[in-house]
Every structure is written in C-alpha cells, then in structure tokens.
Amino acid sequence: MKRFLNQYRWCVVVSTLLVFSACAEAQDVVLEATGATPVAAPAIWANVRPPSEVLTELQALHASDKETFIEQSEIDCFIREGGGGPCASCAGIIVLQTCRGMLGMQKVANPHRAFIESVRDQKVLLNGRVTNRQLARVFENYESYLGGATVSVDVLSAPNSPHAVDDNVWGDDRPLLIKAIPDSIQILSFTWTQGDGEVLGRHFVIVKNVADGEIHVVDPAAPSKPRRYILEKSSVDGCNRVFLRLPPDLPKRAETFELNTVFTVKVATKSPAFGRPVPVSQFDLISASIDQTAKRLSTEGKLRSPRDWRRETATFGLPGLDLPTDLGGSGWSAEKMLEVFRHAGRHDLNLRDVVGGAHSRVLLKSENEPIRKIVRQVAEGNAYMAITITEPDFGTDFTSIQTRSEHVDGGHVLSGHKRYNARLDQATHVIVFAKSASGTPRRLSVFVLPIDAPGVTIERFGAHGLIGNSYGGLRLDKVFIPESHRIGGDDDGYKIFNEHFTYWRLMQTAAAIGTAERALEMMADRMRTREVYGKPIGRFTHLQQPLGQHATELKMAHALAVEAARLLDQGRYKEAEPLVCGLKAEGIEIALKAVDAAARAFGGEGYSDRVDVGDRLRDLNGLRIADGTTDAMRSAVVMHTYGKEFWDMAFGREEVNSGKKPDGPAKTTSPSADF
Template identity: 25%
Template sequence: MDFSWSEEEKLWRNTVRDFAQKVIAPRVREIDTEERIPDEIIKGMAELGLLALTVSEEYGGMGASWTMATIAAEELGRADISLAVPVLYLVEAAWGFIFDRYGTPQAKEEYLPKVTKGEAFLGIATTEPEGGSDILGACRTKAVKEGNHWVLNGEKVYISGVLESLRWGGIHLTLARTDFNPEAGHRAFTFFAVPLKDTPGITTTRFIDMGRMGISTGGFHMDNVRLPEHYMVGELNRGFYHAMEGFTAARVLIGATCIGATEAVLEMGIEHIKQRRAFGRPLASYEGIQFPLVEHYTNLERNRLLVYKAAWMLDKLYKEKAFTHHDTALIAAMAKLRAPIDGFAAMNEVADWFGALAYTKEAPIEMGIRGIRSYSIGAEGAQNIMRLIIAREILGPEYLPYRQ
C-alpha cells in the first residue's frame, strides 16, 4: 500500500491550485452575486484542460484518470467554496465520460470538442416532477421511434446548467422510458442527447436556488421533440445502467469538491481563532473551540481517504476491471454520504467562531454553507439513497426496502 502522490499528480495539483487560487478564488463573491461564471474563468479552465477532462484526446479532452480528475475537483472546491465552478466542472467530467463511452461517433464529434473548449455545456437530466430518487417509478418521459427519429415527450426538473446550455448550446443526457412493458424494470430506459437551445418542442424553466448561484438550476419540458437516431446514447434500454455508472463517478468528484471547500473554510476558521481574542486569550486556546476543530479535521481526513480510495477504484475498474461497479459504487456512496454532511457541519462550526461577522456577506462562509447544502439535499443522489446503496452492499439486494 502506498499513500504517496506520483510526480505527475503533484504537478497537476500544483498547476490546478495555482490557476484556481489566482483566477477563481478572488472572484467567488462576484460569481455568487452576478449568478454566472465569468467567461475568462471558463476560457482559463478550457486552456488548462479542466473542461470534461475525462473525455478522450480524440474529442478534445485529456483522457484524465479519475485520480487526476479528483485532484482537480478538490482544488476547485478549495478555490470556489460556493461550489458553482466545481459543479460545472464535475457534471461535465462525469457525464462527458459517459457520453464519450456510449455516445455515437457522430454525436460526439458534434458536441465534445465544443464542450472541452467551453463553447457548449454538457449536463445530465434524470429527475422529474414526480421524484428523483425513484427513477424507476417517477420517470414519465417517453421516447418513441418514428422512422429514423426519436420523439420525446416529458419534463425534467432541478437540472443543473439549463441557462448555460441555452447560452452556449450543448446537450443534456436525458433519461426516457423506451420499453412500456410493466415487467421491464430497470431495462426500460434509454439515454438521449437533448440539445436545449433552438430545439423545437423544448421550453425551459428556472429555479432560484439558495446557493451555488454561479450555475443555474432549471427544468425543461419536451413536447414532441424530434431527435435524429444518432442522438441515442448507449444501448437501447440500458440507460438506467449507464446512469448509475455516471452517478458513481460524479459522487466521487462531489466528495472531492466538498473536502476542498471544507478545508478552505476550516483554514479560514483557524486563522480567525488564532487572531480573535476573548477574555484575554486567543479563541484557539480554549478547548471548547479546539475539540470541535479536531473532530472536523478528523472527519475531513477520513472523507479524503474515502474519496481517493473511490477514485483509485474507478481507475482500477476502468483500466483493469479489478473491481466491479458495485464495489466502487459502495465506496463512492460512502464518500458522497459523508463529505457533504461533515463539510456542512464543519462550516457551521466555523461560522460560530466568526460570530456575527459570519452572518454577513462580509465573510465568505455563508456561501460555503449554502453551496454545500445542495449536496446533502440531493444533487447527484439524496443522502438516504447513499444509505440504501451502502445497506444493499452490506446486507444484500434482497433487503432493499422496495424489494420487500
């Protein structure tokens, strides 16, 4: 066992940190207030290869390993504690990988080079008004083949990057029911690449989120949307499985962005408690302050180990088939379960140390609290769904509540 970083990994971390601290960190309040990521940041990310970096070089990506992608996610979280830039990064890294793996060459040629240049957005759309956790039960979107086209009808909600997709163009990998036999179960769904901009039959909505304001959340309605058949992504009726693969990867990157942001906020807290004095001594000298700090740092380190173990397993899974998807999904779910919850708790603690200042927009902590809450509420899977995955792997699928 070897916990050290390779020279290449160290260099990559330093490169991303240097960029993120110089270019992104000073503009986080502006990103939060203006509710968009400045073009110069997108351009800089594209130049560094940070956009959909897991996509193969053939389509403009870096073919980066999951370990490298996770390092970048951690550094982006450290720089943008509101988590807007990290969301844009990780959605494209995880779902760009799935599109590259399963999309048709023609559709990939059309979109991936633009995504990696920051000229198009690539997102994921599985959630519907009836629910996000129970995709099987809630998915009402239908796709029916008509000649050499697919016709989609339905609605997706709480979707990241809808405004970005309208501004830049791009696609959302959209899950639709394609087998209407009630016995079809998980084998009833297929992924499609749905361009939102200028597509007849698409109408969009917007939600005003509480946090991560720099990237939009919206919805779209599909009314007889006609897609050429090469926009089908992956195998017919295997969309559920492709979605689970993407979620596992995304959850690892989410864990990493959360540990980056959590450490950044803890560091702000440490600086503050060393300087701020009460009753004649620095706050840092009181055990009432020290002991929670110790707990939060220990959680952070535990979560970092989970995140990087999951990234390492993803690499082993794709390069050597050394693990199954289930093995990897288990550790990824643990990382996604703990990193947002522990991160939120740590940020809340730091807010206490800052006193009234934390409750103002003079201090950045409130952006972190609002941003990280998106991940414990549900983005890329609610926490109880992480618990269901973990319980399924520990106890066996026969104990899943919906199988009883």
C-alpha cells in the same frame, strides 16, 4: 436601381434557403449548433487589434464599396409584417467583421451569406424582435468564421429592463461601464420611444470609442456615417435609468433613447498548447491556474459562472482533463481528478461544475460522430452540459420516470416533464433520460439534444444554494431526436446512469471536502486573531476540540475517496459503488458539520457576507440532496453490504413477498435532484 436589384437577388436567395431549411428540419440539421461555414485559421496569429481601429477602417471601406456591412434597408423586406426591424442581424454582421479585423483576418467577402446562416440557425430573427440570449447566440455562432479564435458574450441589463432574465443587471455590485476595450466589442441596446410616447422597439449600436465624454458608435441603419451620444443618468422611479442623448452641438430630437442592455463580446486567440493533452505532472500548474482564474473572475463578479470558467480555462486544459485525448482531452485518472476537484472546491463549491467534462462524460458511451463533436466542444470550453432525470413525481425511484421516447422514422420523439434540474439556462446541450421505447418496464434510454431544440421549454425557479447554475425544469413537447443523438441502446440508460454517477458523486464529494478544509483554515485564522477579554479565542478548548475532530474526519473521508478513485481507475465499479455511496452520504455530512463549526466560530460575522462561510454552508446543504440524498445513499450502502432484500423492503418492491422475478433492474442509487 442597382440597390433594388441587389435586394431582390438576396430576397430570392434567402427564400430558397429557408425553404430548404424547412424541408430539412425534421432531420438532424435541426440539431446543428452552428450553420456557419468554418474558416481556416491564418498561418500566423497577429496580435488582437483594438476594435476602434478596426471599425474606423471598416467604416471607410463600407463607404466605398457598400459591401462590408449590411444596411438595415437592404433586408427590411425579410422581416415579417408586424415585427421589428433587422437591426439585431445587421449589428451581428458588424460584430463579425470587426472580430475578423481584430484577428488580422480579411473581412467576410459575402456578409449576406453569414446573415442567411444566422437566420437558418434562428428563424426568430425574421420576427425582428430578439431576446438578449438570441442576440448573444448570433455573436457566438459567428465564432466559426474566426479561424479557431473564441468569443464570449457578457450581458448586462438595466434593473428595469424587460429584457433582463437573470441577475446580470447594473448596480452597486456590477457598475455600468461603457468604454473602449482592447480585446472586446461593446454593443449598446436602447429602447427607442417617439415624442408622442409610442415605443418603436430596441435599436442596437456598436461602440467605436469613447472620447471627451462622448460615445462614438457605428449604427447599423447607416454604418458608414458618424454617430455620437452622451450618457445621462436618472433615478426616476428609484431605478438607475440611463439615456443616450445627442450632444449639445447637434439638433435636438423629440425621441428618447433609454439604454436597456450592454453586450460585451470578448475575442480571444487560443494558446499554442490548446488541444494538446496536459501531463499529470502539471498538477501544480493546473492548481495555480485555478487560483489565478478564481481571483480574476471574482473581481469581475463571475466566480460562480460555469460558462465563463470553461471559456477562460480551456487555454490550460481544465474542461478536458478527464476526457479522452482523441476528443481533445487529457485522459487524467480518477485519482488525479479527485485532487483537482478538491482544490477547486476550496474556492467555492460551485466550482464542482467547472472541472473536467462533468456530465458530458455520459456522451463517451456513444461512438456517433455528432456526439463526439459535442464532447470536443466541451473540451474546448465552448459547450456545457445539463442533465435531466428527476421529474415532478419521481426522484429516488427514477426508473419509474414518465418521460417517454417513441421510435419514429429517422430517430425518436420525446415527450415529458422534468423538474429540479440545474444548469438549464447555462447549458448548450441537455442529456435527457426517458422511458425506453422498447416498452420493457423500468428500462431507460438516454439522449442528448441542444438546449434550444424545437419543443423544449425551460421553467425557472429559485434555489437556496449552488446559485452558480440556474434551477428549474424542462418540458418536452414532441421533441424530435435523430438516431445519432441517442446514447447507447434503447435499454442502456440504467447502466449508463450507474457508471456515470459513481464517478460524478465521488468528484462532488472531493469538491465538498475542499470546501470544508478551506473553511477550517479560516476558522483557525479566526481563532488566532479574534480576541475576547484581551486574549485570542483560540485558547478556548470548546473551539479547539471541533477543529481537531473535523480536520481528522475530513482526512478520513479523503483517504477513503482516494481508495474509491483507484478502484474506478482499475475498472472495478461494482466494488467502488458502496464506497462512493457512503462517501456521498457521510462525506457531505462531515463537510457540513465542519463548515457549521467554522461559521459559529465567526459569530455574527459568520452570518454576514464579509466572509463566505455562510455560502459554503448553504451550498453543502444543497449537495446533500443533489445527485443522491444522504438517506438514499445510506440505504444503498446497506443494500451493497448486507443484501438487496433490505432495499426491496425499504422501497416496497412486491417481488420481496411474491417471489416473482423482477421485471427490470433493481433501483440501487438515486439522483433525487439533478443539481
């Protein structure tokens, strides 16, 4: 009777809060990244305790009070008819309580309220069937209960799993490892199929420990009871299929449990120096930390993952280096940032996205607190920004885009279609450029919204380079944006674009220079060690000549980049713009030629994945298009140097012949694709 009354009580509470949430949905509550109540950090951090130890204690506690976890039977009544079960939500509560225990914190006294907050954030949880991303978001949102500690979620799926939406599948490159990890919790998802072949859906269990070939787990259906399985691997249909079987000493069951996904939730405390500005005198320390992080993430297969980089490097301030100190950054100058981008590019051009605030710097044009909060999240490594300008029919002429914004009560409604945009799968937020609601031709407005805002649909397709980020497009179907999430005024988009991309293009060029400089070093080593006819190939002058030429050209590009950075630091953006446009064009072309020479020096090996010169060449080919094509940048140099009429002649503005005054700002730069 008591259990029934508890269920009834929580049904009433959940129903009431969901009604409130629905009423608030048209306001900015829909843009909240997390609805959980923040918890004050403990005065002294304890060492992170192993999850196996914590789970043992929590199971015993739940066996006595029945209030540590939420059992599935308690909230089955909330799941919509025809849906799955509440297993995912219950697993999230187990993970939350375990994370707090690992940090030396007391358990959440009211786990039902945490469940309600997760439902308010993602009402799809009431369907009972969740995607990998939706479950990962449950874990991430509970971070606000951890007193300042952070969580990161790694997802690894079976090659044949319908839940795999990216390349994170187990195989030779990323083996399946199920084990007790000191600072991490593993959650196993398996497909439950009855003996008659009926598929019941996914079930989730939390790994407690692994001993004697058996996996001991906590099951949300009965979290205080022991559960154990053994793994059985099969190559049926050519797939690396893995099943969870009951040990031989337990009664056999007709059902089959096929493993489809492994979630690894890593818990990390913040460095004592976290949030403090990093002095520019620590450039060497930052560079060394980048090197160490690159080595570690490379061994984990995550070298090109911007989200992993940002979470890992927040402890030494990398994501906030060029953000203001009052927003958690360090306020480094453009000249100093140039060298950080250049150093990161030596490892991989995809690291152009892991240094500094990146596209979140657009948000600095707003004084609205909700937007400033997002910038702080970027500096903390917890947010990542995509930017969408290009559309199916508009690239270089971006002031003609068709995505529109309309004034409504309390904000704006956006509708349109973006394409050739990067980062959408990795991003937590997206910046959208749209036609101004003022109706003035060629005027733009800028907005920021959560990537999963209602009405936003991501489309995906492959790319030939820069694969650390996704590539695709965005559909906006009457997306409501509160007034607080517009950046600048109705007609400020063009000015915001020009200033941001002048800085951004310069930093992309710096990363490209670093990429090419490292390729030439590899070329020189190859020339010293590779022998033909008994002697090193370095004796051939046809290899020495391009090595000297490209090294000099890269130094020239770097010197010009330093000059442009100094102009930016002095606020002289108009003077810097032609230099930056020229660098974005010629700097990338110089880097491309240098890497191409290195690839040819490696011969057949240069075409293999034994060395990464081929990757560098492919990525630079992408960067000659991204954020301003080489051709458009050269035209911009001509316009700035010799007169605007050349640009007007090239792009057919009718004012050239008619003598009419332009109805808006002239197009001076081009995104072409928002890589």
